[in-house]
Amino acid sequence: MTASTDATDPRTANAAARDAVADRLIGGSLRRSYNSLIDVDWDASQDPRLFYMPPQTISLYGTPLWESMSHLERVELSRQELANMLSRAVWFENTLNQGLLRAMLYQDPTSRTVQYALTEIGDETRHMIMFSRVITAIGALPYRLSTLEAMTVQSFPFFYRGLFLWVAALCGEEVIDDAQRNYARHPDLQPIVAQIMRIHVTEEARHIRYAREGVRRRVQHAPWWERQFAATANGAAGFVLRRLMYDRRVYERCGLDAGEAMRQARANEQVNARRREAFEGLHGFLSENGLMNPVSRLLWRRFGFL
Ligand SMILES: [Fe+2]
């Protein structure tokens, strides 16, 4: 870490502690970062019988519709759901990068914390390239946002300020991270999927540490309204995440009755139980930091995460 020798340096002990965390994360990034353009075997053959997602995480797993499908139809559903998830990951990371870049305008550009934020943005832009390449490599088409959805998503970074920037990052990263750890461990997935998930889980672990540190630090000094906003607004992430998990177009592309598939998927208790498990870690962390309140709890419960 570069310590300033300027006695008039206005940085506080708080900023120094923040820089120490950023410094460790920069060290971790130097030791273990990936460039999917080089580190993924894009030309490896894909076995048409292997799943693209662990079957247990597929929205229709175990439903009557699932039971009526052939193995190859189930594999196709996993391919479409993966393409859908990666398409959504691209725009989520886009909004997060916007939030980080905006926050930086108010920060000391020579601080290690800003340098780590830039490192994270670099990770995320590589992830966005990786995800888009995977969609092409598995022979799928992306799931694009409608104009209305794009306008809605474009408003997200406006709310990513102060404490809520870190809380919003965690809502996206931690819940998805839990699922991706399953992917990386699963023995019978398409090799290309296991490879990209390992890369993503490794790099996201640093992002999650950075965001958790951001929450712990900021929560101590944030005014009550900022804490209240973060504690209430995080419930909206339950709505967004839930919306993201089901997309009629996935079922249409698989030639299924989309209305019936949506109905069975939403009622699928096995997948709903996995979702509640995926939220446990984040729920504990937010509660410890006083960032759950009756409104957010109600929303997370309403959308099936509690
Ligand atoms: Fe990422």
Ligand SMILES: [Fe+2]
């Ligand atoms: Fe990330």
